[in-house]
Amino acid sequence: MAKRAPSKRSKTSGRRKTASGTSRLEAIKETLTPGPATKTAIRITGWLALAAGVTTGLVMGIPELEQRAVARDLQSTNDLTIEFQNAPDWFRIDRTLPRELEGIVINTVGDHRRSARIREGLIEAHAALEATHWFESLDQLRWIDADTIRVEGRWVRPAAVVYAKIDGENKDVLVDVRGHRLAYAFEAGSARDLPRIKGADRSLAPPVGDFWGDDVVAGIALNDAISDRGWSEQIQLIDVSNHGNSKRGLVLRTNGCSIIWGRSPDDPSPSEVPTAQKLEYLDYYAREFGDFEEHCAGGELDARPDMLIQSPNSMIRDRSR
Structure with a gap:
């Protein structure tokens, strides 16, 4: 039986396959590597995320800082005075009811007067006054100065x-x-x-x-x-x-x-x-x-x-x- 001569691999064929493999790797690399536009978008996204984080921190922190500033500005050792705006004549006939409503505001706000929760004190006082039912509508309570809170609303008759x-x-x-x-x-x-x-x-x-x-x-x-x-x-x-x-x-x-x-x-x-x-x-x-x-x-x-x-x-x- 005649022996088959061993086949010789063509150098040209090997080089072709190697070139083909290299081309595929480069294609994959190009696919996975962001282009200039993509790189720019990524950078912008990163900066926006950073800015959002900083803004969120500021938004969360500013109200507390403001309340601390208000508390600092309103620090006083004097007694609180409560003004009832547009109080009707019947309210002033004697001091019984004025003292009662003043006491509600003073006792509620007093605990928060020198703290960062000073606004919460006004909110709680507002709710406490509404519960007395002496107002048809209670608009707001606000600080006039360090020693005075004004109550604004429509009184019942x-x-x-x-x-x-x-x-x-x-x-x-x-x-x-x-x-x-x-x-x-x-x-x-x-x-x-x-x-x-x-x-x-x-x-x-x-x-x-x-x-x-x-x-x-x-x-x-x-x-x-x-x-x-x-x-x-x-x-x-x-x-x-x-x-x-x-x-x-x-x-x-x-x-x-x-x-x-x-x-x-x-x-x-x-x-x-x-x-x-x-x-x-x-x-x-x-x-x-x-x-x-x-x-x-x-x-x-x-x-x-x-x-x-x-x-x-x-x-x-x-x-x-």
Whole structure:
């Protein structure tokens, strides 16, 4: 058998394969190596990341630095003064309520006055004042100087007292013009300068700040309607126990006379004369007879029909027109 001569690898072929392998490596290298544009983008991204980190640190640090600066600027050994901006006259009648609200602010802010949490003190005082329900809206508390905080907001307007029970005791409980209960209560019959409402459906006083009821609002509206009349001083209370009863409605009571008013002034009915006519009837009666108690003792005046009727047997026409 003839022997096959060993084949000789072509040098040219080897060089071709080597060149081909080198080309692939260079291609891979070029693929993995960023070009000039990519390098620029990477550098920009790095700088942006660094800038973002620095900015985040500053944003997180500045509020605390500001609060520390405020605390430093407001350091004082003097007592705090609390200013209640646009406080109504009733608020200044005596110092009881001002001292109470001042104490709330001073006690709340005092712990933070010389610390970096000075703003938190104002926030906590704001919440504490809102919880007293003496403000319809509380806008802000702010430092005026190192010793003074100003309270800015809209105050409630006390309107009347409502006869009700608190902890089993009969009290006259203060309400505002919206019919919301306020924090003060008096011995029954002792708040003589305030209109008195009796017979509310809700005989137990609601929590402070809660709406009492439509009957109480109706009583407040009736008091507003008669408050500028001279004879209104004779009215001892507004009875709202029949507020929902169309046959009777609201009743004004003096010591010895009941005046059937009917529907609330803010909820009129075609079956009754208008509020203005009812007022004219009672104005006429006061001019002619002066005292409800003396001439209507034990009886009633009905202001709802086309003429003022006094029970049990008399009819009083309005001769004022």
